[in-house]
Amino acid sequence: MKKADLITGVILLVLxxxxxxxxxxxxxxxxxxxxxxxxxxxxxVLLTALAVILLATAWRRQATEKDSKSPFPGKRALIAIGSVxxxxxxxxxxxEVLGYLVDTFLYVAxxxxxxxxxxxxxxxxxxxxxxxxxxxxxxxxxxxxxPSNRFGF
Amino acid sequence: MDIFHNIVLGFQVASSWENLLxxxxxxxxxxxxxxxxxxxxxxxxxxxxxxTFGMNATTAIITMCGVYYGAMYGGSTTSILLNVPGExxxxxxxxxxxxxxxxxxxxxxLGMAALASFxxxxxxxxxxTFIAPALANYAVSFGPPEYFAxxxxxxxxxxxxxxDSPLKGLISGVLGLLIACVxxxxxxxxxxxxxxxxxxxxxxxFIGMAVGLFAAxxxxxxxxxxxxxxxxxxxxxxxSLFPNLQDWKDSFWPIGxxxxxxxxxxxxxxAGATIASFMAYAAEKKLSKHPEKFGTGVIEGVAAxxxxxxxxxxxxxxxxxxxxxxxxxxxxxxxxxxxIHGLRPGPLLFxxxxxxxxxxxxxxxIGNVMLVILNMPMIGIWVRLLKVPYKVLMPLIITISAVGxxxxxxxxxxxxxxxxxxxxxxxxxxxxxxPAPMVLALVLGPLVEMSLxxxxxxxxxxxAIFFTRPISGTLAIFALLSLFAPLLRIIWIRYKAGKATA
Numbered sequence: 001m002k003k004a005d006l007i008t009g010v011i012l013l014v015l016x017x018x019x020x021x022x023x024x025x026x027x028x029x030x031x032x033x034x035x036x037x038x039x040x041x042x043x044x045v046l047l048t049a050l051a052v053i054l055l056a057t058a059w060r061r062q063a064t065e066k067d068s069k070s071p072f073p074g075k076r077a078l079i080a081i082g083s084v085x086x087x088x089x090x091x092x093x094x095x096e097v098l099g100y101l102v103d104t105f106l107y108v109a110x111x112x113x114x115x116x117x118x119x120x121x122x123x124x125x126x127x128x129x130x131x132x133x134x135x136x137x138x139x140x141x142x143x144x145x146x147p148s149n150r151f152g153f
Numbered sequence: 154m155d156i157f158h159n160i161v162l163g164f165q166v167a168s169s170w171e172n173l174l175x176x177x178x179x180x181x182x183x184x185x186x187x188x189x190x191x192x193x194x195x196x197x198x199x200x201x202x203x204x205t206f207g208m209n210a211t212t213a214i215i216t217m218c219g220v221y222y223g224a225m226y227g228g229s230t231t232s233i234l235l236n237v238p239g240e241x242x243x244x245x246x247x248x249x250x251x252x253x254x255x256x257x258x259x260x261x262x263l264g265m266a267a268l269a270s271f272x273x274x275x276x277x278x279x280x281x282t283f284i285a286p287a288l289a290n291y292a293v294s295f296g297p298p299e300y301f302a303x304x305x306x307x308x309x310x311x312x313x314x315x316x317d318s319p320l321k322g323l324i325s326g327v328l329g330l331l332i333a334c335v336x337x338x339x340x341x342x343x344x345x346x347x348x349x350x351x352x353x354x355x356x357x358x359f360i361g362m363a364v365g366l367f368a369a370x371x372x373x374x375x376x377x378x379x380x381x382x383x384x385x386x387x388x389x390x391x392x393s394l395f396p397n398l399q400d401w402k403d404s405f406w407p408i409g410x411x412x413x414x415x416x417x418x419x420x421x422x423x424a425g426a427t428i429a430s431f432m433a434y435a436a437e438k439k440l441s442k443h444p445e446k447f448g449t450g451v452i453e454g455v456a457a458x459x460x461x462x463x464x465x466x467x468x469x470x471x472x473x474x475x476x477x478x479x480x481x482x483x484x485x486x487x488x489x490x491x492x493i494h495g496l497r498p499g500p501l502l503f504x505x506x507x508x509x510x511x512x513x514x515x516x517x518x519i520g521n522v523m524l525v526i527l528n529m530p531m532i533g534i535w536v537r538l539l540k541v542p543y544k545v546l547m548p549l550i551i552t553i554s555a556v557g558x559x560x561x562x563x564x565x566x567x568x569x570x571x572x573x574x575x576x577x578x579x580x581x582x583x584x585x586x587x588p589a590p591m592v593l594a595l596v597l598g599p600l601v602e603m604s605l606x607x608x609x610x611x612x613x614x615x616x617a618i619f620f621t622r623p624i625s626g627t628l629a630i631f632a633l634l635s636l637f638a639p640l641l642r643i644i645w646i647r648y649k650a651g652k653a654t655a
Contacts (some may be wrong), residue, residue: 001584001587004584006586009165012324019331019346022346026345027341034606034609034610035341035343035344036338036343036345038605038606038609039330039601039605039606040334040345040346043327043330043331043334044331047324047327047328047331050320050324050327051324053320054320054321054324057320071584071585073377077375077377077654080376080377081167081205081373081376081377081624082420083576084372084373084376084551085324085572085576088369088551088555088572088575092555092565092568093570095559095565095568096565100556104552104556111547111548111551112544112545112548114377116544116547118544126545127548130548134552134553134556138556138560142204142206142560143206143207144207144560144563145563146556146559146560147559
């Protein structure tokens with residue numbers, strides 16, 4: 001956790017530097033009173049202060065039991081999380097290519113069959129039901145046009 | 154009488170077949186979310202925004218409120234039967250509830266939890282009925298400085314009361330305010346932090362962010378450790394659910410005190426159902442003639458926190474509706490939903506949209522009755538639902554989130570916003586940054602900035618304006634105190650330690 005806090009502190013410092021610089025460049029108010037850069041500028045200053053406090057306390061504090069452990073899980077869990085996220089990214093990219101129906105079916109099947117290692121009959125069943133259920137709610141009940149592929153489904 | 158007239162209006166609105174149906178659906182989903190561990194009320198409400206998007210505003214918010222207080226009911230079931238709290242607000246219920254179940258008294262514990270929730274929930278709606286209009290009347294005279302002080306106080310209270318580390322809460326809140334700055338500045342029309350991206354001109358989409366921060370990240374945290382399948386052997390039939398006369402005698406005052414305490418803690422921004430249930434339990438233990446029995450399965454230990462958390466859910470509606478200041482993650486998401494439906498909560502809401510406000514309040518009376526009916530005879534069904542494994546739920550939550558986020562605007566970009574905040578939310582959860590202040594700040598951001606800049610324009614740049622006006626001065630000082638409270642506490646501890654060694 002100590003290491004994580006130090007890294008976050010540095011990232012926040014960089015971010016606040018960027019925010020202050022950007023806010024400084026924004027045009028001043030045309031009338032009297034603060035302009036559009038006013039709030040971002042002071043938020044940037046505040047964030048700098050908070051990041052410094054975070055860094056200082058993380059640096060100075062005695063390593064506790066919580067500090068020696070990484071807040072992140074082991075390799076296996078990371079792979080599972082990565083697959084869910086990677087799958088989601090692919091799902092978003094492909095939804096306008098494959099269409100909602102095919103894309104959603106494949107994503108649910110991937111999550112259940114490959115990430116969770118469920119048996120295939122169960123996987124296919126859940127994937128069909130999920131896809132159909134959401135289609136029913138959004139397309140039929142709510143009348144929203146979900147993305148379709150070039151074959152029209 | 155005016156209030157009487159308003160309530161009649163409210164019940165007319167709430168008892169249309171559409172509103173009754175969606176109130177029922179809301180409390181049903183809420184109970185489900187409460188029962189299932191691994192999906193919280195904030196996630197539930199966030200996922201529902203897109204689905205309720207096409208409805209009229211009243212029906213949509215009635216549904217979401219139903220989810221909110223329904224989850225308070227459902228959360229007690231797993232706490233009592235399995236020692237697994239469905240929500241953080243039902244953690245205290247596990248202490249005595251599970252012990253009662255082990256002694257074979259699961260029935261009365263569940264029954265008392267539902268009835269205490271009903272009594273306290275109804276009490277809170279009653280208080281809401283009388284307090285909210287009065288507060289709204291008073292707040293009509295608020296100007297920009299008062300609004301700035303108020304929103305500022307809401308933000309500082311949420312950061313200082315929620316989570317273990319106030320520093321991390323503050324960072325989360327400041328980041329939320331910065332995210333709120335993205336897009337075209339409403340006062341001057343300057344584009345800020347848009348990275349030349351056309352989609353960001355409108356600002357970061359609230360639904361994508363809320364769903365990502367709560368629903369997507371919750372899924373990621375949950376797949377980390379495979380959840381254990383949990384079962385219970387408790388045999389439950391309808392009659393065994395009714396507490397006996399002695400139970401009622403023991404619980405009468407705890408429910409009463411829990412209701413009052415819970416309601417007022419709920420009204421306070423930042424504290425919420427969880428803190429309310431902790432405090433109600435602690436208070437009963439202090440007041441009890443036999444404090445040593447707490448934790449061994451006494452019914453007061455179930456009645457007090459269950460009453461308090463439901464009363465707090467009702468209390469939280471007071472600042473949300475009258476001032477537009479949400480006190481928790483869930484109510485912040487609900488405020489976002491209200492804004493999407495074009496309703497600006499605040500003192501004027503009561504005069505401009507009385508049908509909405511009173512319809513919502515009336516629906517809460519109706520919803521509470523529905524919940525008791527749902528929870529008492531059907532408890533066996535809820536228990537069986539626990540057998541649905543999380544791995545089936547997980548793809549459902551993630552696809553319904555993604556499709557819902559898309560559906561609100563027919564925009565793929567919003568799905569990427571959800572993706573991005575899903576990752577951010579996961580990192581935040583792992584490193585103990587509370588996500589609630591960030592969402593709260595995003596929702597309140599435009600109001601904070603507008604009122605801040607208007608005030609400073611009125612005062613020609615002097616910040617004294619926030620302290621010289623009585624209401625805004627009180628609120629601002631209160632906000633600063635709550636901001637520095639952790640610091641003062643450290644100084645006080647050092648001071649006492651120094652005195653002890655001297």
